Amino acid sequence: MSADKLRSRDDDPSGRALSPVRKRSLAFFRVTALWEAFLVALGSLRQNKLRTALTLVGIVVGVAAVIAVVTIIQGLDNKVATTFSSQGSTVFSISKRPQIIRSREEFIKFNKRKDVRHEDADAVARLCSACWRVGEAANARETLKHGDQKFENVNIRGVSPTTMFDIDGRAVDAGRVWTDSEGISGREICVVGPDVLTNLFGGASADRVIGQEVRIAGRPFQIIGVLEPLGSIFGASRDSVAYIPYATYQKVYGARDSIVIFIQVPAAQQLEVAEDQVRTIMRNRRGGAFSQEDDEGFSLETQDVFLDLYGKATSNIYLVTIGVAAISLVVGGIVVMNIMLVSVTERTKEIGIRKAIGARRKDILTQFLIEAVMVTAIGGAIGVLTGFGLAYLIAALIGFPLLMSVGSAILGVGVSSVVGIVSGLWPAWRAARLDPIEALRAE
Amino acid sequence: MSDVTLATPPAPDVLPAPTQSTRGHDVNSLISMRDIWKTYQMGSEEVHALHGVSFDIPKGEYIAIIGPSGSGKSTLMNLIGCLDTPSQGEYWLNAKNVSEMDDDELARIRNQEVGFVFQTFNLLARATALHNVELPLIYGGVGSAQRHEMAKQALAAVDLADRVTHRPNELSGGQRQRVAIARALVNHPSILLADEPTGALDTHTSMEIMDLFERLHGEGNTIIVVTHEPDIAARAHRVISIRDGLIEKDEKIR
Ligand SMILES: Nc1ncnc2c1ncn2[C@@H]1O[C@H](COP(=O)(O)OP(=O)(O)OP(=O)(O)O)[C@@H](O)[C@H]1O
Numbered sequence A: 001m002s003a004d005k006l007r008s009r010d011d012d013p014s015g016r017a018l019s020p021v022r023k024r025s026l027a028f029f030r031v032t033a034l035w036e037a038f039l040v041a042l043g044s045l046r047q048n049k050l051r052t053a054l055t056l057v058g059i060v061v062g063v064a065a066v067i068a069v070v071t072i073i074q075g076l077d078n079k080v081a082t083t084f085s086s087q088g089s090t091v092f093s094i095s096k097r098p099q100i101i102r103s104r105e106e107f108i109k110f111n112k113r114k115d116v117r118h119e120d121a122d123a124v125a126r127l128c129s130a131c132w133r134v135g136e137a138a139n140a141r142e143t144l145k146h147g148d149q150k151f152e153n154v155n156i157r158g159v160s161p162t163t164m165f166d167i168d169g170r171a172v173d174a175g176r177v178w179t180d181s182e183g184i185s186g187r188e189i190c191v192v193g194p195d196v197l198t199n200l201f202g203g204a205s206a207d208r209v210i211g212q213e214v215r216i217a218g219r220p221f222q223i224i225g226v227l228e229p230l231g232s233i234f235g236a237s238r239d240s241v242a243y244i245p246y247a248t249y250q251k252v253y254g255a256r257d258s259i260v261i262f263i264q265v266p267a268a269q270q271l272e273v274a275e276d277q278v279r280t281i282m283r284n285r286r287g288g289a290f291s292q293e294d295d296e297g298f299s300l301e302t303q304d305v306f307l308d309l310y311g312k313a314t315s316n317i318y319l320v321t322i323g324v325a326a327i328s329l330v331v332g333g334i335v336v337m338n339i340m341l342v343s344v345t346e347r348t349k350e351i352g353i354r355k356a357i358g359a360r361r362k363d364i365l366t367q368f369l370i371e372a373v374m375v376t377a378i379g380g381a382i383g384v385l386t387g388f389g390l391a392y393l394i395a396a397l398i399g400f401p402l403l404m405s406v407g408s409a410i411l412g413v414g415v416s417s418v419v420g421i422v423s424g425l426w427p428a429w430r431a432a433r434l435d436p437i438e439a440l441r442a443e
Numbered sequence B: 001m002s003d004v005t006l007a008t009p010p011a012p013d014v015l016p017a018p019t020q021s022t023r024g025h026d027v028n029s030l031i032s033m034r035d036i037w038k039t040y041q042m043g044s045e046e047v048h049a050l051h052g053v054s055f056d057i058p059k060g061e062y063i064a065i066i067g068p069s070g071s072g073k074s075t076l077m078n079l080i081g082c083l084d085t086p087s088q089g090e091y092w093l094n095a096k097n098v099s100e101m102d103d104d105e106l107a108r109i110r111n112q113e114v115g116f117v118f119q120t121f122n123l124l125a126r127a128t129a130l131h132n133v134e135l136p137l138i139y140g141g142v143g144s145a146q147r148h149e150m151a152k153q154a155l156a157a158v159d160l161a162d163r164v165t166h167r168p169n170e171l172s173g174g175q176r177q178r179v180a181i182a183r184a185l186v187n188h189p190s191i192l193l194a195d196e197p198t199g200a201l202d203t204h205t206s207m208e209i210m211d212l213f214e215r216l217h218g219e220g221n222t223i224i225v226v227t228h229e230p231d232i233a234a235r236a237h238r239v240i241s242i243r244d245g246l247i248e249k250d251e252k253i254r
């Protein structure tokens, strides 16, 4: 019987003659149908502007948060990299206390150490063959005065010898640094950062403040030089500084403070050898006694400690941001799903009509998926722009250069499109599975 | 009326009389239904909208299906139009066994083999007349230039060449139904199905639509119309009467 049917179908001439319509390949997607889906989605979004806008909010917030944070941190990364690599990678320091103290116990432990003194710096300078520049420095915070002008919280850096300017990567813009004899004799002279000019001299040019007087801790100091600006980092200006000879610093603040020895090597490759030499020298000076358990009695550090700390801080910020973004994207996705379900219900009749005239399940499915992805992609794009705008504002306020990357823009739109696909899938599937007759009955 | 005609292939010269049997389909028929049942499950109760309907329709016929409300006319039309599948029985369309087809194949049949005209027009409200007519071509994968041409031709064939850019709410009921007919015909289907096409129209407009059907039949189209109105049924060449899901009478009247 069935063989009979097959044969009769094959040699039935009328079957073919009666079917004048071109038999098209059952291509998975039809370009024409996809284009129609695109236009329908566009029309639908345009028609429901308010609804579309509300749908976008979650996605926009999520993407904007990520973009803003990523952009800011990338800008910071860039800044940090250039700041530290300009001099940091060839410099290390010996100090009584490390630059970062994590607990009270640590603080107590480090405080028991012997002070690092000028003699230590001398020994290092004498004995370390791999060391290029050796200097010592101590810091204090002080208010500077000129006439009735005040400039608070200025970093007073007592340094010796003047090679510390090179180790710090600071150059003189006007005037000069002190001579060795001036330094040793502890004269009250200083080299100031450009912020001092803006805050005490009404922005006078560097040349005009040379020879002027400022009061540091109540003592009159003569300005003999002005530094080139270095800008700020993390909102703190590095130009709000006054360098004075270490001998002078001792006169003002006494010799009670432990100093920090800075050592520079010509190139980063020598760093390890120099560190080993300095460590040996310092251990010998401490009597070779590992008296206090595992502590060698001093801290040898490079700028890496800052980079490590910075890395940890930013990765925490990233984590929090990703969390915030994930939550708003999930919420945004749920909103999109909801709106798409409403859209499917509203357009049940339309779906019925389309199916009745030959739309396949995948045609309907793609139509609603395209609509969902279109909403979220637009949301993503707005989010990217908002995020960049936000980052720009914050960067302008804090004052660091921005790094807007195409990669993060693509990622923002990409991720939100994925959210669109995921949240549009279920509504679209429901639309695609609608029974044409039942769908046509809907009003 | 317009002298623009739809390109339909010439009918074969000889149409052999269908061989009636409850088993096996007639190879010469355009439509061959064998012992078709449609059963709806209403809670614990089974509702048989159709129970055991068999008939053959050769190409080129003009058929009216009549019967009281609830007798199963729409159910039958939906089956013929592949909008629905029978619970039981065999349906052969163009020598293809529709009752065994999957969803995509049924969509293709609806797209290319069947033109359906509804009582309530079922046009896309936001689309122009032209776009509505283009829709089957879009899902058939016809490129835009050819599609425009075909849709314009179809609209011209129903005398709406000057209403191409109108949306449904800018058209009269009769004009809307003519757009729907153009849409049904644009893909040159094997068969034109109309379920109470004049049900929402006044008498005058109804007659215009029926004139159009008559002309389309004259041009070689196979047409099945469901109707309540005797004078509309009287225009067909064959009338199938349905009662309680069974064929009560099947007579040639012309
Ligand atoms: N989805 C459904 N679920 C349950 N019963 C249904 C369904 N669709 C149709 N029926 C039943 O099938 C029978 C036939 O319905 P159908 O719509 O075919 O009638 P009809 O002849 O077209 O009537 P009318 O002239 O009023 O349009 C009716 O008794 C109806 O209640």
Ligand SMILES: [Mg+2]
Pocket: B073, B074, B075, B195
């Ligand atoms: Mg009906």
